[in-house]
Amino acid sequence: MTDLRTRLRAVPTLTGTPPQFDPEQAPDSPHELFVDWLMTAVDQHVPEPLAATVSTVRADGRPNARVLILKDVTVDGWQFASSAASPKGSELAATPYAALTFYWIPLGRQVRVLGRVQPADPDDSARDFLARPTPARAESLAARQSDVLADPTEVEAAVAAQTERLTADPGLVAPNWTLYTLQPDEVEFWQADPDRRHLRLRYRLTDTWTKERLWP
Numbered sequence: 001m002t003d004l005r006t007r008l009r010a011v012p013t014l015t016g017t018p019p020q021f022d023p024e025q026a027p028d029s030p031h032e033l034f035v036d037w038l039m040t041a042v043d044q045h046v047p048e049p050l051a052a053t054v055s056t057v058r059a060d061g062r063p064n065a066r067v068l069i070l071k072d073v074t075v076d077g078w079q080f081a082s083s084a085a086s087p088k089g090s091e092l093a094a095t096p097y098a099a100l101t102f103y104w105i106p107l108g109r110q111v112r113v114l115g116r117v118q119p120a121d122p123d124d125s126a127r128d129f130l131a132r133p134t135p136a137r138a139e140s141l142a143a144r145q146s147d148v149l150a151d152p153t154e155v156e157a158a159v160a161a162q163t164e165r166l167t168a169d170p171g172l173v174a175p176n177w178t179l180y181t182l183q184p185d186e187v188e189f190w191q192a193d194p195d196r197r198h199l200r201l202r203y204r205l206t207d208t209w210t211k212e213r214l215w216p
Helices: 004-009 030-043 087-094 122-130 134-142 153-168
Strands: 051-057 063-069 072-074 077-083 097-104 109-119 177-191 199-205 209-213
Touching: 030 072, 030 097, 030 109, 030 177, 051 087, 063 077, 063 087, 077 087, 077 109, 077 122, 122 134, 122 177, 134 153
Parallel strands: none
Antiparallel strands: 051 063, 051 097, 072 077, 077 177, 097 109, 109 177, 177 199, 199 209
């Protein structure tokens, strides 16, 4: 039987077809380029193009990562949402820095966004919560995210109870629901090359944004 390492080496990588990209023509701000890349992913029907890995720092100094959904991108930063009582919320309260990683495989493109995370005004967080589908709001109201689950039927019962609450009070908002904005000081755009001569363009913020080409 072939060993695992040999099998893994046989799996194809860098299978995407990157669009044309000239780093010399990139805009002065990373936000504009990111939106262009994101909408290209949307237009090309890349599966779940809004999915991003957000990495935070645990209390013991170890990194912690999970996938969530991008809510918006503005000149102020990249927005995502979560319960402030969740592990990621607690980690951001203690160490308000994070990284977002996007990887659009069919396009051979990756974007890394690093910076400080700022919670939004409660009214903005409430509006974000109320824009969610009813099942998602019910789950958030019932959630004891990452607590040990002794009996899976508890989830169904808790969500059903919260759905009834939402039916009676459609404006109900989960008290810990928080819209976060990652305010970047570094953004890197990466485009794959089958010969590993990947295109890499990094933006760094001092007083203004500086663009730098990087070695593959």
